[in-house]
Every structure is written in structure tokens, then in C-alpha cells.
Amino acid sequence: MQNIGFKEDLTHEFKSDRTCLSDGDIIDAVVAFANTDGGDLYLGVEDDGEITGLHPYHKDSTQLAALIANKTVPPVSVRVEILSFSVPVLKVSVPRKTAVVASSAGKIQRRRIKADGTPENVPMYPYEITARLSSLSLLDFSAQPVADAGYDDLDPVERERLRNIIRTYRGEPQLLELSDEELDKALQFVVLQNGKAIPTLCGLLMIGKASAIKAHVPTAEASIQVLSGTDIKVNESFHLPLLAAFEKFHATFNAWNTSEEMEMGMFRISIPAYDPRAFREALVNAFCHRDYSMLGRVRMAIEDDGLTISNPGGFIEGINADNLLDAEPHGRNPVLADAMKRIGLAERTGRGIDRIYEGSLLYGRQLPDYSQSNATSVHLLIPKGPVDKAFIQMVSEEQQRIGHSLPIHSLMTLNALKVLHRASVNEIASFLHKDEARIRSVLESLAESGLVDASGTGRGRTYLLSERYYRLTKKPYAYVRSHDINTLRYEELIMELAGHQGHVSRADVVELLHVTPSQAFRLLQKLVKAKRLALTGKGAGAKYIPKDSI
Structure with missing residues (x-):
């Protein structure tokens, strides 16, 4: 028998229809999808993916779609199509709903992944309904x-x-x-x-x-841990009102937040291990956006590799680790967040996340890391790491020159170039998970200010931190190496391709290096003059052959 070719997961479910699956089972599966992330129900497929086909009763797709809409509250509009395999299979595509959905019989279900990695549908309990509505910003x-x-x-x-x-x-x-x-x-x-x-x-x-x-509110628990290697310095859990808890968190943070000094001209500045404003905003976010219907703790842990702040409750609808800086500010507990803003603890603009990133970027450290967050918790790591004094001085001098702070996306772009050395718009946008048009605009603005050097045109245009930064690092050779490395690398890549194909054309070089045709021509002519390639043919038929193959 034919196999469908993939396995069940959170958004794919197989149902056998050899004995005519009941309407109730179909409705339950649709409700569970709607209350989770949406997905596709395949009717006529066994659990192992074997295709056994539809029962004749379910071959009317219009009738099934109407049945689902009539048997769900609020009605779920699905897309139904018959797939042509060796025998027919019915695919029911269920959207993710921005409301809690029940069957007309009153059953409310959701999907989850079991310990063995397979999915299942389970009841949604009253406290989970509250959490679901909160994550959809439908309930404060x-x-x-x-x-x-x-x-x-x-x-x-x-x-x-x-x-x-x-x-x-x-x-x-x-x-x-x-x-x-x-x-x-x-x-x-x-x-x-x-x-x-x-x-x-x-x-x-x-x-x-x-x-x-x-x-x-027994769920409103908090904890503080300070660890040095495996040695536990502080380990406390408590139920306190938020303002008292804040003071307790701050007292511990201040006691363990070491600093170092740096000379900048006639002044000495103190550089903390963790920026206090970033810490405060991270703590506010943890308390304001946590899910108070879930058991768990707001936890702060200071360890050798960094500061961790975590809270129960995943990101709310539409927010993820990649779009935190760009998403419209909105939270799980608006009244609590508003109170925090009005008394002065939280960022009034709702852009506290910018402060968290800025706290690391201004000191040339690694970016805050939300990658360990999941559907049930948000986990922020602010890496400790060494400071980049040259980066600090370059940014500080520029901010003094323009009279205001650099925008957060400018700081992130500068940091990306520090890591990548030389990169194109596409490479930087991919590194930062940002839109290319926005990154291109930021890069050109930074180039105009002298913080970034640009070379090339079109798709072949690349960027690197200016000589000003490398001069401050007292490693000018690193700038020279980064500035000239592309030409050398391009030549070797062209020769490698010519060796594989036996020849190379200008179009090949454009495709290989993402440079303009004129840039490709100049690179090829340079290799011809160096007697590494020889030109054969003319016009569109021109080819360049490695000298050692002639």
C-alpha cells in the first residue's frame, strides 16, 4: 500500500476511515486543532501513514465542511479537499482560532505532544481556557x-x-x-x-x-538563585507583593553585579557586568507578562555565564523570539503593565525590550538570548562575556556627536558586522532575522556617518566596520585583512569553479559571487593578466579556461 510520506505531529493528524469515522471524532479533532496552532486532518490514513482511503460516506467534501461549521462553537470554517493517491484521501485544513472553540456537545480539547513525540488530543481544563484567552489578548x-x-x-x-x-x-x-x-x-x-x-x-x-x-494567588511565587560553578551562594523562594519582591531582587542583583572601569579621554567610566536598566525592564516584563493561572515561578539566576530571568507562560499570540523588537507592544496583563508604567517602574513607551537589548549592545557584548523559550515559559539569558572597549568608545563618541542615542537597529547592525566582519545586506538581515529593506537603510545611514565602510554595488555590495573601530582596537591589520579579503577569496572561488567545470564564464561569476557583470569581468581580466586563466571565444560565447589545463 502507498504511504503518505510524513508523520503525525502537532499540526498533522491521521484518521482511519475504513469503518467510517464518527462525526464526533472528526469534530473533536477539528476543535483540538483550532484551540492549538491549527493544522491538517487527513481522513483515510492510518497512524503509520499507510493510505487506506475514504469511506463512501465522507466523499462529499461540501457536506463535511457544513457539518463541521454546524457542530463547532463558534463555527469553524475549514477548507476540505480530496487528494488523489492510489485511493482518495480527504484533507481538512483547520485554521488557528483567536477564541476558544468547543464542540456543540460542549467538549473543549487541545493538542499536545506526548513524551514519545507523538501527538494527542486532551481536554482543555478551565485554568487552561483562561491562559488561552490571555495569550490571545482576549482576557486581562x-x-x-x-x-x-x-x-x-x-x-x-x-x-x-x-x-x-x-x-x-x-x-x-x-x-x-x-x-x-x-x-x-x-x-x-x-x-x-x-x-x-x-x-x-x-x-x-x-x-x-x-x-x-x-x-x-498561590501561583505568584518568585525565586532567586546565585550560583558559582556548582556552589550555591543564594537560593530563595517566596510569595511577596510585587513591589517588595522587586526590592528583594534588586538588592541581590546589586550585591552580585560586579563592574570594571574604563578610561575614555579625561574620564573614567564604570562598566557593569549587567546593565541595571536592562535588568529592571527584564524583571518588569517577567512579572507583567507571566501567566498567573499557571503554577511556576518568576526566577532570577546569576551564574558564571550570565543572568537568567524566566517566567511561566509563553509568548502571547503573534510574538516570538525573532520579532520581539518589531512587534506591536501588547501584553498578557494590560492592567498590571499599565500600573507598572504609571508608577515609573516600566518603560512608558511599552518598548522595554529595546532597553534589554541596548543594555548588552552598548557594551559590545553578545545579544540577549530568548532561544530557550517555549509554549509554556519565556526564558531570557543576558550573557555576561567580556566588554568590547573599542566598540563602547566608538558608539559613545558617535552618540555625543549626534546628541542622542543610536537607534536599536543601528546598534544591532553594528554588532552583527563585529561578528561577521564583512557581510552583504542579505547576510546581515539573515543573521538578525530582519527585513532586508530595513537593514539596507540602516547600513547606508551608518555608512554616511562613517561608522561603516561599504564597497561594491547592487547585490555585490558589502559592508564592514570602519577603520575607526579597528584603530580603537589597536589592530589596524584586522581592518586591512577584512577590507581586502574579498578580492583574494573571490579569485580562489573563481579558480575552484573553473577547475570543476573546465571553464568559467562571466555569467558563472555573477551567479557564484553575487557581483555585477562589470565586477565579474574585472575579476576575470585580473586572472587573465596573472596568467591563471586564458580567454577563448567572443561575446556571449566567451569562456575562461584554467592555464594549467591548456
Whole structure:
């Protein structure tokens, strides 16, 4: 029998139809896809991929699509098509829904991967529905009133701490003029129900008593670890209101955040192991964007290789590790995030992620790393690493010259060239996971400012950090090597291709090196003058043959 050629996974499901699969099983599979990442259901395929074909009852694709729409709430519109194999197979393509979907019988399911790597459909429990809605930005969990909590669960001591933070971090000064009750309402710490002020999750998290937080929000746990090799220096877990937790995190961070000094002209500047502003924004993000319906902890770990901050709850819908800097700012807990901004703890523009990246880039260190994040947690590593003093001085001097900070994409592009040495627009865009048009614009702006040198035209145009940077590194030979290396490398690549084919044309060189036809012609003529190639033919039929093969 014929095999379909791939295996089941999170977005592909096989169903046998030899005995006519029930409508209920089809609806359950569609609901599970809609509540996860969408996917394709193949009807008439066994679990091992063997194609056994459709039952005659399911050969009317229009009827099946209508059945699915009628048996799902809200209705799921699917695309149904019959695939032509040795026997027919029905493919049902299910979109990912931006709402929680149930069957008309009331079953709510989702897909997951089992320990053996195969997928399965499982029930979606009430707390998972809340998490799903939060990740889709359809529910602000932090704005919900906390059942059984009372106004006396808010701590006057924490409210005074809040006022001190507003003063220290230059939050909205108008908040300081409000009474306690007015302040709680302004920051949405309470909602009125039947004339009584009931704490919201945001209010309880921000200024609630520790005992009330542990009783009503047991998921709101945090931990701090400091490790030196395998030696544990600090290891604490606690349930505290966020503002008290922040002070505890900051005290530990400040105690272990070492620094070194650098001379710049007449001044000495201190370079911390981790930028305090980047740390603060990372911590704010962890608390504001965590999923409070999930068990887990906001965790800070300071280790030999870097600072880790992680939180329960994956990236929300539309956000991933590659588009963090470009995506429209929006979070899982808007009311909590808004309170953080208004009291001065969070970046008011909603671009705190820029601060996190800037904190590493300004010191010439490796980029923050979100690659270990997954569907259930966000994991940020800020690498420690050595500082690049030449990079720091070059950026600092340029910022003093222009009178403002360099944009984050300019810093990222400079950092990419530091790693790649010499690269094209395509190579830099691929390295940074950014759009080529944007990177090209950034590079040309940097070239105009003298921070980057450019050579070539069109697709063959390449860039490298300017001589200014290499002069500051006291390694001018590195600039000369990077500046001239392409010509030498191009010649060897042309000779290698000529050796493989027995000849090479100008079109071959254009395709090989992504240079213009005129650049290709000059490279070939140089090799002819060096007596490494010989020209045969004319015009479109011109070929260049290795001398040693003549």
C-alpha cells in the first residue's frame, strides 16, 4: 500500500476511515486543532501513514465542511479537499482560532505532544481556557476581581512603598495627591461590586499582604538563585507583593553585579557586568507578562555565564523570539503593565525590550538570548562575556556627536558586522532575522556617518566596520585583512569553479559571487593578466579556461 510520506505531529493528524469515522471524532479533532496552532486532518490514513482511503460516506467534501461549521462553537470554517493517491484521501485544513472553540456537545480539547513525540488530543481544563484567552489578548487576567478577597487584604505598608517608588522612579506625580481609596481605584487595584471595593488580581499582586497572596494567588511565587560553578551562594523562594519582591531582587542583583572601569579621554567610566536598566525592564516584563493561572515561578539566576530571568507562560499570540523588537507592544496583563508604567517602574513607551537589548549592545557584548523559550515559559539569558572597549568608545563618541542615542537597529547592525566582519545586506538581515529593506537603510545611514565602510554595488555590495573601530582596537591589520579579503577569496572561488567545470564564464561569476557583470569581468581580466586563466571565444560565447589545463 502507498504511504503518505510524513508523520503525525502537532499540526498533522491521521484518521482511519475504513469503518467510517464518527462525526464526533472528526469534530473533536477539528476543535483540538483550532484551540492549538491549527493544522491538517487527513481522513483515510492510518497512524503509520499507510493510505487506506475514504469511506463512501465522507466523499462529499461540501457536506463535511457544513457539518463541521454546524457542530463547532463558534463555527469553524475549514477548507476540505480530496487528494488523489492510489485511493482518495480527504484533507481538512483547520485554521488557528483567536477564541476558544468547543464542540456543540460542549467538549473543549487541545493538542499536545506526548513524551514519545507523538501527538494527542486532551481536554482543555478551565485554568487552561483562561491562559488561552490571555495569550490571545482576549482576557486581562490581572483585571479580574479575586474571589473571597477583601479590601483589608491590601497592605497599607505596601501602599506606602508604592508611593515611595512613584517618588523615586518619577512616576505620575498626580497619583501622590490621591487618597488611598482614590489611588487604588486609579490604578485599578479594586473594583466595586455591590458597593464594596474588591481587590483585583493586579491590586493583590502589587500591594496585597503576603498571607493573602499565598492564599488567593498561590501561583505568584518568585525565586532567586546565585550560583558559582556548582556552589550555591543564594537560593530563595517566596510569595511577596510585587513591589517588595522587586526590592528583594534588586538588592541581590546589586550585591552580585560586579563592574570594571574604563578610561575614555579625561574620564573614567564604570562598566557593569549587567546593565541595571536592562535588568529592571527584564524583571518588569517577567512579572507583567507571566501567566498567573499557571503554577511556576518568576526566577532570577546569576551564574558564571550570565543572568537568567524566566517566567511561566509563553509568548502571547503573534510574538516570538525573532520579532520581539518589531512587534506591536501588547501584553498578557494590560492592567498590571499599565500600573507598572504609571508608577515609573516600566518603560512608558511599552518598548522595554529595546532597553534589554541596548543594555548588552552598548557594551559590545553578545545579544540577549530568548532561544530557550517555549509554549509554556519565556526564558531570557543576558550573557555576561567580556566588554568590547573599542566598540563602547566608538558608539559613545558617535552618540555625543549626534546628541542622542543610536537607534536599536543601528546598534544591532553594528554588532552583527563585529561578528561577521564583512557581510552583504542579505547576510546581515539573515543573521538578525530582519527585513532586508530595513537593514539596507540602516547600513547606508551608518555608512554616511562613517561608522561603516561599504564597497561594491547592487547585490555585490558589502559592508564592514570602519577603520575607526579597528584603530580603537589597536589592530589596524584586522581592518586591512577584512577590507581586502574579498578580492583574494573571490579569485580562489573563481579558480575552484573553473577547475570543476573546465571553464568559467562571466555569467558563472555573477551567479557564484553575487557581483555585477562589470565586477565579474574585472575579476576575470585580473586572472587573465596573472596568467591563471586564458580567454577563448567572443561575446556571449566567451569562456575562461584554467592555464594549467591548456
